[in-house]
Each structure stands twice: as C-alpha cells, then as structure tokens.
Amino acid sequence: MKTLPLLAAANVALAQFCEHQWEGKFARKADGVRARQDVAPPPLEIRPLIVSGPSSNRIDLIFFGDGYTEDEKDKFFADAMTLAVDVTDGQTFADVVPLMNFWAGFSPSVESGVGVGGKPLNTVYGLYRDGTELRGVYYDKPEVAHAACDSTDACDYPILLGNDPLYGGLGGEFTVVTASPINAPAIIRHELGHSIINVGEEYEGGYSYFGVNSARSTRSVPWKQWYTNPSGEPKIQRTNMPIQAYPWTLLNTTQKWSSTFTSAGIYDTYLLQFSVSGMTASSDLRVEVDGKDVGWQINPEIGVDRFIYNMKIDSKLSPGKHELSFTLLNKAIEGTAQLCNLEILEYGVAEEEFNFELEYHGLYPT
Secondary structure, three states, X not given: OOEEOXXXXXXXXXXXXXXXXXXXXXXXXXXXXOOOOOOOOOOOEEEEEEOOOOHHHOEEEEEEEEOOXXXXXXXXXXXXXXXHXXXXXXXXXXXXXXXXEEXXXXXXXXXXXXXXXXXXXXXXXXXXXXXXXXXXXXXXXXXXXXXXXXXXXXXXXXXEEEOOOOOOEEOOOOEEEEOOOOOHHHHHHHHHHHHHHOOOOOOOOXXXXXXXXXXXXXOOOXXXXXXXXXXXXXXXXXXXXXXXXXXXXXOOOOOOEEEEEEEOOOOOEEEEEEEEEOOOOHHHEEEEEOOEEOOOOOOOOOOOOOEEXXXXXXXXXXXXXXXXXXXXXXXXXXXXXXXXXXXXXXXXXXXXXXXXXXXXXXXXXX
C-alpha cells in the first residue's frame, strides 16, 4: 500500500526521532563523489555471496562485519549470506537482482558485539546503540568504513553488519543492520531504501516523507501506473490516528503504563499496533483498551527481540476519551521488558471507505 502524506505540523513534532533517527550526519548519501581520506583500510577477507556478473557493469553491495572476532569469522559469513539470500528472494528487488552483486568482507574485531549507552566497543567500525533500546544502530568510525569501501572494487554500497541478535539499523551514508534473525530481513530492505533509492520514511508519524513512495498532492502521484483501478482516480482511504507514542520505557510490575486518547466515534474498526522487547511468554504482559484485555499473545519465535504486533479490532471506538494500558505481570523480567512504541489507527467502513487488500494500490494518508 502506498502512502500519501498529509501532515499537520503538530503531528510532525510528535514523531521526531521516533524510529531509527535517520537524520543529521548519518543521513548523508553515499553518492560516489566523496574525497578519499588518508585512513588505512582494515585487513579484509572478501568472499562472493551472490554474484551475477563483473563489477564493471553491476551494482556491488558488500557486508562489512563489525563486532565479529577472529573466532566468529564463520558466523559473519553465514550471517551475511543469510541476508543476501533473503534480500534477493521475493519481490522487493526482483526486477534488478540480475544487476546486483553481493559480497562479504571480514575484518576481525577485538571485542564481540555492538556497543550500548552511546559507547562503541573495540570493534572495526564502532557500531553502537544510543541507549539499550532496540532502535537505531550508529557508527563511530565512518572514515574506516570509507577506507574499507575504497580499497575494493566490490563496494558501491557498503552495509555494516553488526554482530548482535536483536533489532536495529540505520540508512543513509552507510546501511546498518544487525544479525537479528527475525527483524534483519525487513530492516535491511527499509534501510536500503534510504541508502540506494533515496526515499524518506514510510511508517506512520514519520517526519521525512519524500521520494517515489510519497506524494503531497493527488495531482502528482508517482505510482499512478500501478493503481489497482487505473481507469479512475482512487479516493483517499479514510483513516485516523488518535494516538501514537514512542515511550521506549522499561516496564515494571508496580505500576502500569497508560495513556488516554480521544476518538470521534465515527470509524468502523480500529487497529492496535505496538512493539515490545524482553518478553518471554504471553503471561508476561496484559494489554488493555478501556480496561478490557485485548488478548495479546507473544510470537513464540521472537525470544526477547523487539517485535511489532498488529491487533485488528472489529468494533468501533465510542465517541470520547479512552485508555490504552500495558501492565507487566512478570517481575523476573523487570529491567529488560520494554514498551517501545504504540499507536491506534481507526478505519472507515471496509471496502467502501478503506481497502485492506495487501496488493491494492491506491492512496493512503499518513
């Protein structure tokens, strides 16, 4: 589904720095015109992953490993291959896969993993998280990454792959992704959109909407050729977001996290979307709307990684104030259980006012 952003200033301010903080120095583009720096490249062992032709007429993407020690070299190449295979499988890059090469370049790090609390470990490229929350992963040594890229013909777009099993990434000058088995495939697609295709954000509440996946007016929509009903201008799908927040807060069993919001009561159904991390079982957390348990169940494949849950509620919200709350029930996971983000989206009457078909192409406001 394509996005038509019609943003009010207040909504823009609300969502600043909400996900991967793709802005500032980290958003610079790897456009090939940067002057070479006088920094020695790290020692690199480069292996082909998926190669479709000579680098002279292909686009070369290379994974540079960070936080992988010498003993974890095999793990790095396996992690890189897993992502390369996933990216080239399916529809995302299907039309251009024959024009792409994927490589992996290993350099041993002294320490294993990704830094937290704004402090990188002793690693090749210095990947780190701002805090402990599972969101953006940043780099401390861009000059080393540039030197690594400059040292090989196999590098048009460098991807810094962090040795960490949990959610995280960044796009722009370098694509950054972790080795999260659940989240990395989606994150690398999203971040490559920033790094290669030069598009802005695509999630609700983002503030940097631009590129081929967004439009400011129905008069200039870049995806008109893909309209499901090309004979006529599709109507803007009717939807509303009465609440969105990015608490990034650790939950505790002594006090629930809650927030109130107001609904006009004029929509047919609604979606509760939220993400949590650090959970171990469905009995760890109770999620309620107006004191009623919505029946959240943990995805058993996730472990303690962050996961975004979408719960479609086939009833309308009544006019007036409502409460959304999250109550931690397992004291043993205090200090790791975290509420990351949340939102509610209200929808107009199905089919008449909002089309839920996954392959329907039209106009969706945000």
